[in-house]
Amino acid sequence: xxRKIVLIVGDGMADRFDPDRGETxxxxxxxxxxxxxxxxxxxxxxxxxxxxxxxGSDTAHLALLGYDPFEVYPGRGPLEALGAGVEVRPxxxxxxxxxxxxxxxxxxxxxxxxxxxxxxEDEGTPELAEAVNEEVxxxxxxxxxxxxxxxxxxxxxxEDLSADVTDADPKRPGRPVKKVKPTSxxxxxxxxxxxxxxxxxxxxxxxxxxxxxxxxxxRGEPPANAILPRGAGQLREVEEFEERYDVSGAVVAGASLxxxxxxxxxxxVPEDERITGRRDTDLRRKAELALECLEDHDxxxxxxxxxxxxxxxxxxxxxxxxxxxxxxxLVGRILDEVxxxxxxxxxxxxxxxxxxxxxxxxxxVPVAIWTEDARRDEVDxxxxxxxxxxxxxxxxxxxxxxxxRDLADLIEKFGA
Ligand code: ZN
Ligand code: ZN
Numbered sequence: 001x002x003r004k005i006v007l008i009v010g011d012g013m014a015d016r017f018d019p020d021r022g023e024t025x026x027x028x029x030x031x032x033x034x035x036x037x038x039x040x041x042x043x044x045x046x047x048x049x050x051x052x053x054x055x056g057s058d059t060a061h062l063a064l065l066g067y068d069p070f071e072v073y074p075g076r077g078p079l080e081a082l083g084a085g086v087e088v089r090p091x092x093x094x095x096x097x098x099x100x101x102x103x104x105x106x107x108x109x110x111x112x113x114x115x116x117x118x119x120x121e122d123e124g125t126p127e128l129a130e131a132v133n134e135e136v137x138x139x140x141x142x143x144x145x146x147x148x149x150x151x152x153x154x155x156x157x158x159e160d161l162s163a164d165v166t167d168a169d170p171k172r173p174g175r176p177v178k179k180v181k182p183t184s185x186x187x188x189x190x191x192x193x194x195x196x197x198x199x200x201x202x203x204x205x206x207x208x209x210x211x212x213x214x215x216x217x218x219r220g221e222p223p224a225n226a227i228l229p230r231g232a233g234q235l236r237e238v239e240e241f242e243e244r245y246d247v248s249g250a251v252v253a254g255a256s257l258x259x260x261x262x263x264x265x266x267x268x269v270p271e272d273e274r275i276t277g278r279r280d281t282d283l284r285r286k287a288e289l290a291l292e293c294l295e296d297h298d299x300x301x302x303x304x305x306x307x308x309x310x311x312x313x314x315x316x317x318x319x320x321x322x323x324x325x326x327x328x329x330l331v332g333r334i335l336d337e338v339x340x341x342x343x344x345x346x347x348x349x350x351x352x353x354x355x356x357x358x359x360x361x362x363x364x365v366p367v368a369i370w371t372e373d374a375r376r377d378e379v380d381x382x383x384x385x386x387x388x389x390x391x392x393x394x395x396x397x398x399x400x401x402x403x404x405r406d407l408a409d410l411i412e413k414f415g416a
Contacts, residue, residue, distance in 0.1 A: 044392025075233020
C-alpha cells in the first residue's frame, strides 16, 4: 500500500517583486508552517502548465492533476455547471449566465444592470430558475440552475449542438443584449445559436411577469428579468482520475470552477456551506474536511481561493494577511495531523497573480514536497526566490502528479 497524498494549492499565491515594498508577499508574510515544509522537504519551481502559458485556475488545476489542459479543457461553461451541481454529459453544451435587469426599447432588450442588483439565492433566484425550467420551451432538453449570487448556469442536451457560438452578455450596461451568433460554419453551431436566442427571449417573458420581480419593483430594486448566457463549452470524453492513475481522489474547494474540475474527472467533491470560495470561508473547516477525505481517498487536493482575490485586487497587505491565515489554519492544521511516514504533503500554487499586475501571469510558482524520506535540500524558506535553489529544479505542472505518486509509492516499476 502506498502513501496518501495531500496537495495544498494556494490559489494565485505566487507573486513578483513589488518595487514599492522591495519583496514579494510570500517573502513579507510570516508563514512558519510553509517554511517548515520547505525546510523538511524538497523544493523547486514549477511552470503550472509550461513556460510562457498564462494559466487560468481551471487549466492549471487540470495540469496539477496530471491532465494536458490543451487536450481536455472544455471551456468555462461546463465547469461552472458541474461546480453548481448540474449534471453535464459529454456532448452537452453549457453556459455560465447572469441574472440581469433589462428594459425594452424599440424591440431590443437594453441591459440596465448585468447583475440585477446583485440578487442572491435567498432573494428568490431558485424560484426564478424553476419558473424558467418549467415555462421555457425549446427543441432540445435543457437545464437552467441558479448558482452563487446573481450567477446561473444553462446546459443544453441533444443531437447537433455546438459550443461554437458567441455570448449574449454585452459585458457593459447601457448596451443591448447581444444576438448569439455561430462562430463556425458547422450547421450545429447555427442551430445552437438560434436555440440560445430563443431561450433568452422566452426567459425574459417568463421573468418579466414573475411575482418575485413584481415585488422587487415595488421595493425599488432592479428586477431579475433577463438571463445572459456566455462562455459556451462542450464537455469532452475524459478518462476519470481514478481510472487513469488507479488513485482515488477528492477535491476540497469553495470556488465552483475548481469543484467543476474535480467533478469532471469523477473525483469526490464535498459540499459544505461554510466553505464559500471567498475570503469569508471557514478555512479550519476546510482543513478538517480535507483530513476527513484523506481517510478514504489516496489523494486530496485542497484549494484556498482568497489569496488569488487579493492579487486581483492589487492588495499587497491583504495578500500577506491571507497567506498568514492559510499558513495557520490550513497548512499548520494539516501538518499537525498527518503522519509523514504515511503521507506525502505538497504545497504549491496554481499560478502567479502579482499584486503589481492584478491578473494571472506565466511566472513559475514555488513547490515544497515533504514526506519522511523525501530528499532534504538546503532551502528553509517557502517563497519564489528561495525555492529556486531547491533540489527539484524547475519542472512542468503536468509532471507534478508523477513526482508525488513516485514518493507515495503508487507507480509500477518500468522494466526489471
Ligand atoms: Zn487560480
Ligand atoms: Zn484569479
